Amino acid sequence: MSRDRTEDKPHDEQRHSGAEIIIRALADQGVEVVFGYPGGAVLPIYDALFQQNNIRHVLVRQEGGAVHAAEGYARSTGRPGVVLVTSGPGATNAVTGLADALMDSIPIVCLTGQVATHMIGNDAFQECDTSGITRPCTKHNYLVKDPERLAVTLHEAFYVATNGRPGPVVIDLPKDIQVAEAPYVAPENVEHRTYRPRVRGDYAAIQEAVSLMAHARKPVFYTGGGVINSGPEASQLLRELVRKSGFPITSTLMGLGAYPASDRQFLGMLGMHGTYEANMAMHDCDVMICVGARFDDRVTGRLDAFSPGSKKIHIDIDPSSINKNVAVDVPIVGDVAHVLREMIEAYDASPVKPSAEDLAPWWADIARWRSRNCLAFEQKGDVIKPQYALKRLQELTRERGDVYFTTEVGQHQMWAAQFLEFEEPNHWMTSGGLGTMGYGLPAAMGVQVAHPDALVIDVAGEASTMMNIQEMSTLLQYRLPVKVFILNNRYMGMVRQWQELLHGGRYSESYMDSLPDFVKLAEAFGAVGLRAEKLGDLDDVIREMIETPKAVIADIAIDMKENVYPMVPSGAAHNEMIFGPEDKGESTATVTDEGMALV
Amino acid sequence: MSEKIEKHTISIVVDNEAGVLARVIGLFSGRGYNIESLTVAETDRERNISRITIVTSGTPMVIEQIKAQLGRLVPVHRVGDLTVEGPHVERELALVKVAGTGEARVESLRIADIFRARVVDSTERSFIFELTGSTSKLDAFINLMRPLGLVEVSRTGVVAISRGPEPM
Ligand SMILES: Cc1cc2nc3c(=O)[nH]c(=O)nc-3n(C[C@H](O)[C@H](O)[C@H](O)COP(=O)(O)OP(=O)(O)OC[C@H]3O[C@@H](n4cnc5c(N)ncnc54)[C@H](O)[C@@H]3O)c2cc1C
Ligand SMILES: Cc1ncc(C[n+]2csc(CCOP(=O)(O)OP(=O)(O)O)c2C)c(N)n1
Ligand SMILES: [Mg+2]
Numbered sequence: 001m002s003r004d005r006t007e008d009k010p011h012d013e014q015r016h017s018g019a020e021i022i023i024r025a026l027a028d029q030g031v032e033v034v035f036g037y038p039g040g041a042v043l044p045i046y047d048a049l050f051q052q053n054n055i056r057h058v059l060v061r062q063e064g065g066a067v068h069a070a071e072g073y074a075r076s077t078g079r080p081g082v083v084l085v086t087s088g089p090g091a092t093n094a095v096t097g098l099a100d101a102l103m104d105s106i107p108i109v110c111l112t113g114q115v116a117t118h119m120i121g122n123d124a125f126q127e128c129d130t131s132g133i134t135r136p137c138t139k140h141n142y143l144v145k146d147p148e149r150l151a152v153t154l155h156e157a158f159y160v161a162t163n164g165r166p167g168p169v170v171i172d173l174p175k176d177i178q179v180a181e182a183p184y185v186a187p188e189n190v191e192h193r194t195y196r197p198r199v200r201g202d203y204a205a206i207q208e209a210v211s212l213m214a215h216a217r218k219p220v221f222y223t224g225g226g227v228i229n230s231g232p233e234a235s236q237l238l239r240e241l242v243r244k245s246g247f248p249i250t251s252t253l254m255g256l257g258a259y260p261a262s263d264r265q266f267l268g269m270l271g272m273h274g275t276y277e278a279n280m281a282m283h284d285c286d287v288m289i290c291v292g293a294r295f296d297d298r299v300t301g302r303l304d305a306f307s308p309g310s311k312k313i314h315i316d317i318d319p320s321s322i323n324k325n326v327a328v329d330v331p332i333v334g335d336v337a338h339v340l341r342e343m344i345e346a347y348d349a350s351p352v353k354p355s356a357e358d359l360a361p362w363w364a365d366i367a368r369w370r371s372r373n374c375l376a377f378e379q380k381g382d383v384i385k386p387q388y389a390l391k392r393l394q395e396l397t398r399e400r401g402d403v404y405f406t407t408e409v410g411q412h413q414m415w416a417a418q419f420l421e422f423e424e425p426n427h428w429m430t431s432g433g434l435g436t437m438g439y440g441l442p443a444a445m446g447v448q449v450a451h452p453d454a455l456v457i458d459v460a461g462e463a464s465t466m467m468n469i470q471e472m473s474t475l476l477q478y479r480l481p482v483k484v485f486i487l488n489n490r491y492m493g494m495v496r497q498w499q500e501l502l503h504g505g506r507y508s509e510s511y512m513d514s515l516p517d518f519v520k521l522a523e524a525f526g527a528v529g530l531r532a533e534k535l536g537d538l539d540d541v542i543r544e545m546i547e548t549p550k551a552v553i554a555d556i557a558i559d560m561k562e563n564v565y566p567m568v569p570s571g572a573a574h575n576e577m578i579f580g581p582e583d584k585g586e587s588t589a590t591v592t593d594e595g596m597a598l599v
Numbered sequence: 600m601s602e603k604i605e606k607h608t609i610s611i612v613v614d615n616e617a618g619v620l621a622r623v624i625g626l627f628s629g630r631g632y633n634i635e636s637l638t639v640a641e642t643d644r645e646r647n648i649s650r651i652t653i654v655t656s657g658t659p660m661v662i663e664q665i666k667a668q669l670g671r672l673v674p675v676h677r678v679g680d681l682t683v684e685g686p687h688v689e690r691e692l693a694l695v696k697v698a699g700t701g702e703a704r705v706e707s708l709r710i711a712d713i714f715r716a717r718v719v720d721s722t723e724r725s726f727i728f729e730l731t732g733s734t735s736k737l738d739a740f741i742n743l744m745r746p747l748g749l750v751e752v753s754r755t756g757v758v759a760i761s762r763g764p765e766p767m
Contacts, residue, residue: 140673318667320668320670
């Protein structure tokens, strides 16, 4: 994007302050916006920010918000998100976001201030061992102790954060390094010594995969966040291959949008709260083509009963994802887009392919599973069902092309995954791996910063909303018209659901007592507050929310006792599921003692 | 999955930068892998390269995970599994302090001689023996010293290298 900015800046011998080098490196990396919060240990950088116009700074209200905002920015643009925080408490507040980004493979570059190098280790004011604390929750981290290495380290950090499996990178910057002078080095002159992730798949393995596909009778694509990570082209190639092959496809929570939800080959999400048809197809398939997904425990259920009769193909850029939980037959280490391109060529060239007739019995099985209508719910009476609220939200926003959804964590997140329809990649941001309550509001803020004219909606629970509510203030400051759509059940609903199913209905500390009045709260921040108490209010509130050109909290009172179904309880297999009250068939799962010990 | 536990000697070539050892150790403790022994030292000053040797154990799937996880640490150049990559030599060095007088003292010297341990320090009441060899040889020697006044032991842990002219 801003590559041209670097053109006239070759390697020069002139010396600059560390802070200037940092700003220049960010600009040369194409950074347009930094999410941050100042403090003593980063004042020189804030001073340099003040004196330039290339890079915007968004002042959050808590550093945790900065990292989630950067995650939302990154996931919705495909570009790295950048964070700037001070030493000590600034850095420790950022830790949750870093762990979140690591789990969900989000590229983040986080600059942390540090006490001067000669004071490190002396328990100086606002000192903490940032590199020690963040080592296990970053893809990589640096402590810069030599001003001459500053520019190179910054460029390396962007390279590491964005190449291979993306992830967060921390650069700890002692204050003396920010004021010391050193020459600037442009990104073109920096090459990483060791890190060279492999992007092209092994061609022999690709051919082997294609030959498995060619002879499959009950195939299924199981796709994940890696398709999104790989970029929009990967989604296009995936669509091409899926349509060509005529195979069914299911997606993880993280992969939603890579394949259009409205397409008839799409079975919906799989896993713990996935659809019956997706889980049954995974269980009964003969060939599984896993594309950029990591066999997470929410997805596999009981491992020894996971898809027992299938040959498994696994495309992943990270060799450590392969054979981690599930042994696969054909591993292909590489980038999704690169591998799919070659796979399509090989599939085109393959003399045999399953015909529509070959696949007909399989599609008939799927039709039977589909007809169970596992997501059925009944909206009767005046109390709003969360599923219905989301269906209406979906329908009333469908006309707009540029709608982005984020979520908090809990039941509402699962209902959003089940009832919203994602047609395009990068339009769905959720905290999957770490499951961080408080993610959705700041993430939506980051999305809105990147897409100022889009409609950005945080599907929220009332408990999660309280976790980063302070960012409402940021929304107002930067006129970010984010919509916080609270499915308010007055419970930590997901916790309540587990207590109902696993702990005899003893709702220990899961009731949200003394909730604020969200309408007044919104108003106190200078935003607009709306409330739907009964069914009749719902559509008007959604419409008004969408039309309000300002930040909105829409407080939707929903059925307090609603649960997320279907559900594969922990420790159960894919073909063992609990269904909701609307289901006509039998639930096939019970909770086992072993399951009780699992998360 | 009741796969059998195997012991592997893994060699890791890394950039000798701050924190690299902490990364490797943190990986093992964070993911619950075993470390039976670990050694590290710079091996190429000019290129700023260190070599870490780890003896670990786990099921074949876990061993593969360990190697993949090590491989994705950013400052790692190469991960070699000497146990599967062909014949290799493993050595460990121990310094063994034994105190005693009379017959025990003489006996400890005799055993040291059999094991080709060298005396690197001696007083009227003690010896320090230096011994290199395989881990089991060191274990055997230390066990024999136990009744003869073994005071303390310091061991390096295993270092290893593949046989033949080629590098790992
Ligand atoms: C309350 C709750 C309930 C949940 N329930 C479910 C559920 O029912 N179903 C469900 O699916 N999830 C569920 N999750 C989410 C779950 O915890 C995991 O986050 C999710 O399943 C992981 O998705 P993924 O396998 O797509 O992997 P990701 O975490 O997205 O990982 C991506 C994978 O792709 C690889 N990759 C990255 N970039 C590339 C590239 N360029 N090329 C190739 N490979 C690449 C990575 O190495 C990694 O292996 C739930 C989460 C919460 C909080
Ligand atoms: C930071 C954090 N703390 C605790 C949890 C455990 N947890 C998961 S869901 C949940 C309840 C969420 O409640 P709410 O936001 O109201 O959503 P609901 O489930 O009611 O839709 C809790 C406490 C978590 N995921 N994240
Ligand atoms: Mg709730």
